[in-house]
Amino acid sequence: MKHALILGASGDIGNSIAKQLAAQGWSLYLHYNQNELAVTQLVKKFTKLYPHQEFLSVSFDMQKRENLATFLQSIFAVDALIFAQGTTDYHLLTETSFDELQKMWMMQVAVPVEMIKALQPKLARSKAGRIIFIGSVYGAVGSAMEVDYSTIKGAQSAFVNAYAKEIGTLGITVNVIAPGAVNTQMNRIFSTDEHQKIAADIPVGRFAKPDEIAYWVVQLTNEQAGYMTGQTIYVDGGWLK
Ligand SMILES: NC(=O)c1ccc[n+]([C@@H]2O[C@H](COP(=O)([O-])OP(=O)(O)OC[C@H]3O[C@@H](n4cnc5c(N)ncnc54)[C@H](OP(=O)(O)O)[C@@H]3O)[C@@H](O)[C@H]2O)c1
Known part of the structure; x- marks a missing residue:
């Protein structure tokens, strides 16, 4: 039986990933x-x-980070590690405190990397281990008022580029699925008017549904997807990439 750990399963994208993986026979x-x-x-x-x-x-x-070791004690077998947690803040870089930067870095890069280091031996056992980050198109093109967020999303993509080269022979793949705008809690701060303006800029004409992001995550967990690694795959309705 295959086991996946979904970080941020309580969020909208994580929830969709959980539903699709459960339906495919994964334990979670x-x-x-x-x-x-x-x-x-x-x-x-x-x-x-x-x-x-x-x-x-x-x-x-x-x-x-101090709670990581205790958390890891609750994880036994794991074949796929999916990072679907994450938040953003909207402000100018000059108004972003060091503490805010540090928190975002910890949650979306530093602690995930520590987790991967600890779980690599378990992920290697099946010869088809999978690591998937939910990144962002902003990691490639950047966004004003979200410089800190864009930076850490870019760091996730840089991490998979390099780490894929270390673990290829272990059968573990590591990739980023990078959405554009998705209809989730994260975007509830936009007014209807703002939401419509963004949607009008997207060639597909609307925000993605969380299921449309989860779909690509599930494809990467497939055993036949073993040759896809070190990539950032943009799922943005043709918007920015
Ligand atoms: N929505 C978009 O347009 C969009 C676009 C591109 C990329 N993304 C990325 O997609 C991922 C999921 O976002 P979403 O849209 O599904 O947002 P969401 O529904 O707001 O979910 C956010 C998730 O992050 C978790 N989280 C927040 N603070 C945390 C912390 N300190 N430690 C651990 N987990 C924490 C939340 O857990 P609790 O609720 O349990 O606190 C929740 O599971 C994020 O990485 C986001 O950057 C989203």
């Missing part, structure tokens, strides 16, 4: 930071639908 560790209810509901639902698979809820504030 479903991570949350604050929204325990979202994950508890998933565990309940999946346990009923897929009684022969395992579903566990796990929590961890990824801004706190």
